[in-house]
Amino acid sequence: MGFALDVLGLLKDCGVTLTEIEPTDAMIAAGxxxxxxxxxxxxxxxxxxxxxxxxPVKRLQ
Known part of the structure; x- marks a missing residue:
């Protein structure tokens, strides 16, 4: 889990954002x-x- 959080931190530092492939109801409401x-x-x-x-990147199992 720590490694995954480190990777997410590095992505954030590079200006990369991860999002759902399909918008959630909350995303639609905000939009x-x-x-x-x-x-x-x-x-x-x-x-x-x-x-x-x-x-999109395929989900890893």
Missing amino acids: MAVSGIGEERTRATFRAMVAAGGE
Whole structure:
């Protein structure tokens, strides 16, 4: 666990953020609150931003 936290700290120091592949309800609510656009457009915007960031990393088991 300590190693994983160290890796996350290094990513943060490099300006890298990890996020869900699909937005959570809280993310959608926050996006709608600041943008004034509806739920579906907010979801589409989130998905477009994630897609522009490259291929998502597969979850490790």
